[in-house]
Amino acid sequence: MAPSKEKFTKTASKDIQIRRAPGSSKDSTNNIGNHFVTYEWKDYCPEVFRSIREFGDIDDTSYILSICSEEVLSKIFSSGKPGRIIPVFNDDRFVVRTLQKSRAKHLLDLLPSYYVHLQKNPATLLSITYGLHMVKEAGGHKVYFAVHSNIIPLEANAFKVYDLKGSKQGRKPSQRVFDEKILLKDLDFDFRFYLDPLVRERVLAQIRYDCELLESKGMMDYSFLIGISMRDSSRGFETQFSCEKNVSPRKSVDNSRLMSASSYAFDDSFSPRGSIENESAFHNRSSISSSLQEIENIELTFGDNLRTSDSNNNLGMEMPARAVRINMGTELPFLGSKRKEEGYEVRLYFGIVDIYQSYSVAKRIGKCYKSLKYDSKSISAVNPKLYSSRFQNFLKEMFLPEES
Incomplete structure (x- = not known):
């Protein structure tokens, strides 16, 4: 059964204990003997996200053990500015992203419609969100984070990873790293x-x-x-870029980093510390009321839709393609071009990420300011309708039909 409307506005609080390695610099005096550290933990809409995980064949226990490792939590607390992407090395299915509280709220506002969309679109290219959580170390600050599907798994062996918005202004490579590689952006994208x-x-x-x-x-x-992987490494396509500074050798997963269930201890088997409670200050009921109405109109459960044939659900995963490199600084050629260019057989991994940014007042002000210097249509912060149109047009030019 689909979650009831009330389940989109509930939270569950609990305390968790994580075993910390002996001798860790973060050990407190109270934990020297047993090396356990207690965290305050909150799950948002736990039953809704549990439903999403169930039909993704994700067991609750393995999910909890994966995201509650000492390694993941230490990176969450040391992440600094919200927005950091944290790979879950002991479970390649997930990535963690730290969030501002406002972004977490946008996620919750979108959740009812997002849930219905997953229901109707089992082949969606939107990253799958498996959970939204808050964690707080004793005496520390709260950190909000979401757990998403890993669009480009380790086994993909992608040698190039791009974060593309379809706009050129300010889209230079940053120091953000995805899977040990610098995340390239639009100004460096030179493929079709x-x-x-x-x-x-x-x-x-x-x-x-x-x-x-x-x-x-x-x-x-x-x-x-989007990540690009070779279908046939003998063709030498990857070698062509091996000397570029942004490409680093793939590191294998160190089995010593895999955490066993015995490394964790959860109070009351990780059950809620208290009863499930509403957090009205965090949820804006009026903003999601129309979305919640959609829940009542669902006739099928997730199981009816998501358990369709795999061939219908594999968009963006290991998709074969022919890649052609274009000159830097040039626009993509017209779709009507008849010239047959030499290419390289690749496999593509892709999806739509960072979907929880609304067109806020700050974004509107930023658009007005940048519009004084640049073409208003070329900057990233534009209204949702224009952004959607530009984004789709960019991808239509990036993905071209192969001529027979």
Whole structure:
């Protein structure tokens, strides 16, 4: 059964204890003997996210053990500015992203419509959100974070990873790292990809459906994350870029980093410390009332839709394509070009990420300021309708039909 409307406005609080390695610099005097550290933990909409995880075949116990490791929590608290991407090395299915409280609220506002969208679109290219949490170390500050599907898994062996928005202004590489590689951006993107025409049609149609949801909810500034992997390394495509400073050798997963269940201790088997409670200050009921109405109209459960054939649900995962590199600083060629260019067989991993930014007052002010210096249509902070249109047009030019 689909979660009831009330379950979109509830939280569950608990205390958790994590075993910390002996001799850790963070050990407190009270923990020298047993090396356990207690954290305050809060789950937002736990039953809703549990439903999403269940039909993704994600067991609750493995999920908790993966995201509650000492390594992940230490990175969460040392992440600094919100927005950091933290790979979960002991479980390649997940990535963690720290959030500002405002972003966490936007996630909750979107959640009812997002849930319905997953229901109707099992092949969605939106990153799957498996949980929203708050964690607080004793005497420390609160950190909000979300757990998402890992769009580009370790086994993909991607040698290039791009974060693309379809705008050029300010889109230079940053120091953000994804899977030990610098996350490249639009100004460094110099590829186009040829897909089977029917596959291209399906991909662009799903992108349109996904963008319609985000546009209707006033979201913008999302990105298209794409990783490029070789289908046949003997062709030498990857070698061509091996000397570029942004490409680092792939590190294998160190088995010593895998944490066993015995490394953790949860009070009351990780059960809520108290009864599930409302957090009205965090939830804006009026902003999601229309979305909640959609829940009542669901006729099928997740199981009916998400347990369809795998062939319908693999968009963005190991998709074969022919990659052609273009000159830096040039626009993508017209779709009508008849010239057959040499390319390299690749596999693509991609999806839409960072979907919880609304067109806020700050974004509107930023748009006005940048519009004084640049073309208002070229900057990232534009209204959701324009952003969606520009984003889709960019991807239509990036994914071209392969001619027979």
